[in-house]
Amino acid sequence: MADTDVDADTGAGDGSIRPCHRRDCDEPAAFLALERYQEETGKGAVEAEAALCRDHAAEEHPTNLDGAYPDYVFRVEPLPEETDDDDAS
Numbered sequence: 001m002a003d004t005d006v007d008a009d010t011g012a013g014d015g016s017i018r019p020c021h022r023r024d025c026d027e028p029a030a031f032l033a034l035e036r037y038q039e040e041t042g043k044g045a046v047e048a049e050a051a052l053c054r055d056h057a058a059e060e061h062p063t064n065l066d067g068a069y070p071d072y073v074f075r076v077e078p079l080p081e082e083t084d085d086d087d088a089s
């Protein structure tokens, strides 16, 4: 299957644990990969996000370099961890 599918997910940031974006993986996501590129059609910038577990985030790489432009972005950033008040002194 293509690994370049672009999710148009909205509603992120509700604090719930996200599963890894890879279909064959049921690890909880620990990183968010973001790629911003320009659509070939010239309609403007597109942001593709994928929440990934650590192993898959390590494998993540730019997939839309053909759409690179001055504001092109590819980055992987850690997702905020669930906050456990295990030691709130």
Ligand SMILES: [Zn+2]
Binding pocket: 020, 021, 022, 025, 026, 027, 052, 053, 054, 055, 056
């Ligand atoms: Zn994974």
